[in-house]
Amino acid sequence: MSVTSQQANAELTPEQASRKRWIGILAKAELKDLQQHWQALVLPAAPEYQFIRKPETGLTMLRGRIGGSGQPFNMGEMTVTRCALRLASGTLGLSYIAGRSKEHAITAALADALLQEERTAELLESALINPLDEIQQAAQAERMREASSTKVDFFTMVRGED
Amino acid sequence: MYVAVKGGEKAIDNAHALMRKTRRGDESITELTVEQIREQLPLAVDRVMNEGSVYDPELAALALKQASGDAVEAIFLLRAYRTTLPRIGYSEPLDTEAMQIERRISGTFKDLPGGQVLGSTYDYTHRLLDFTLLAEGEAPISALDPETSDEETLDACPRVLELLNKEGLIEQSREADEADHTPADLTREPVNYPAERAVRLQNLVRGDEGFLLSLSYASMRGYGDSHPFAGELRSGRVNVELVPEELGFAIEIGDLFLTECEMVNQFHGNKNQPPQFTRGYGLAFGRSERKAMSVALVERSLRAEELGEEVLYPNQDQEFVLSHSDCVSANGFVSHLKLPHYVDFQSELEMIRRLRREIAAATDEENNK
Numbered sequence: 001m002s003v004t005s006q007q008a009n010a011e012l013t014p015e016q017a018s019r020k021r022w023i024g025i026l027a028k029a030e031l032k033d034l035q036q037h038w039q040a041l042v043l044p045a046a047p048e049y050q051f052i053r054k055p056e057t058g059l060t061m062l063r064g065r066i067g068g069s070g071q072p073f074n075m076g077e078m079t080v081t082r083c084a085l086r087l088a089s090g091t092l093g094l095s096y097i098a099g100r101s102k103e104h105a106i107t108a109a110l111a112d113a114l115l116q117e118e119r120t121a122e123l124l125e126s127a128l129i130n131p132l133d134e135i136q137q138a139a140q141a142e143r144m145r146e147a148s149s150t151k152v153d154f155f156t157m158v159r160g161e162d
Numbered sequence: 163m164y165v166a167v168k169g170g171e172k173a174i175d176n177a178h179a180l181m182r183k184t185r186r187g188d189e190s191i192t193e194l195t196v197e198q199i200r201e202q203l204p205l206a207v208d209r210v211m212n213e214g215s216v217y218d219p220e221l222a223a224l225a226l227k228q229a230s231g232d233a234v235e236a237i238f239l240l241r242a243y244r245t246t247l248p249r250i251g252y253s254e255p256l257d258t259e260a261m262q263i264e265r266r267i268s269g270t271f272k273d274l275p276g277g278q279v280l281g282s283t284y285d286y287t288h289r290l291l292d293f294t295l296l297a298e299g300e301a302p303i304s305a306l307d308p309e310t311s312d313e314e315t316l317d318a319c320p321r322v323l324e325l326l327n328k329e330g331l332i333e334q335s336r337e338a339d340e341a342d343h344t345p346a347d348l349t350r351e352p353v354n355y356p357a358e359r360a361v362r363l364q365n366l367v368r369g370d371e372g373f374l375l376s377l378s379y380a381s382m383r384g385y386g387d388s389h390p391f392a393g394e395l396r397s398g399r400v401n402v403e404l405v406p407e408e409l410g411f412a413i414e415i416g417d418l419f420l421t422e423c424e425m426v427n428q429f430h431g432n433k434n435q436p437p438q439f440t441r442g443y444g445l446a447f448g449r450s451e452r453k454a455m456s457v458a459l460v461e462r463s464l465r466a467e468e469l470g471e472e473v474l475y476p477n478q479d480q481e482f483v484l485s486h487s488d489c490v491s492a493n494g495f496v497s498h499l500k501l502p503h504y505v506d507f508q509s510e511l512e513m514i515r516r517l518r519r520e521i522a523a524a525t526d527e528e529n530n531k
Binding site for chain 2: 020058061070071075077078097098140
């Protein structure tokens, strides 16, 4: 059975739940898709911000579970880039992105901050997060479609005549 | 023992320049890009990521290019690079049950729920060289036959062994009320023997594929009582989550492609346990099926002591397996023989000459008696 840590399982407020959703979509977006939609955004004003933490690349140790659901073990590392910034309004945006793209980390952190701002939340939700989510879901559906074409059912082999 | 020597700088510079020339090959042929390696040699990339112990396909492809395709050299480069980066925490344990399945087979249950999905595989190919790949231009990619495309979606599948364990014939991977322990990390502290199962697994996942494959083969041929079955083999994408200190809740930071293998092995039982099937577990980056299977088989062999089996063979001996599984260490130690051992060798040469003189003198004395 799948088991996640208590910390990860803690009840989230609705605000935290939506933030968790957009952070995940921003992180999993292909950089080119993110750039394309980001550049097409028409923001009320160019966002002013300063870095709390400049984009920094490091390694996160990935944990698996013995037998898939048993005790955790350290599997190996993954490159991760993180960034934190503050808008002029004081809102903090942050990002943790698999890989080494500083541009991805900055854009995602900025989007995270703007999605918390009343003035820009709706625009980013509809013109950035939702389209990126759709791209990811379509890509996943395509992979699933291809995989399911290779599905075998050894059980349905015809035996004799019916 | 090798000794430091001076000089040879010019020769070394020239040797490196020559290596770059050899690596480039015939300049009238288009140079290979890192992107092409990442996209078109993905299984080589997967191996470098596994043994380099860093998931980053672009870096692994770069390492392969730089190393002229030598996997062990590329792995060494990736390991060296990782030491330059800071650690950004630990992920939440990867939930392989929620994997977006792209391949899933079982050698034990034909009617597994969700069905068997072959995915992209070399299994069932005839291993005949495909000369269309050699001809000018690429072999056409044949489209998937839409007739066979199943409308049914491949939902996250429960693990076969967990599901088919209603009779309790297969050991559980955890007790119902068992709390998580923080596993030791061999990149932070050296391995002590006997090593806990989590550390053994970490070591095997970054171990040399060839070494583990051969040990697995030996375990199946009778060096250890293993009798394995491939309970389940699955490949696909899994989300990666971590809990940033700033937020206090888990967020997704990306996903990665994994291959997971669960082996089922016979176990005769002991005083405390009735006979049941035991399990060996393997996990690997990418589509590294051979690696995941080998890890699972050796992982099980190394449980001999914990299960009260007699430890008779090297593949059941933790210290033998774990301290020789790392290709960077093994390559380093073997390669160091290329360094100057002139003084060492000179002294051995002297010793052999002396011994021979002594024997010759003794023989002469004998003959003169």
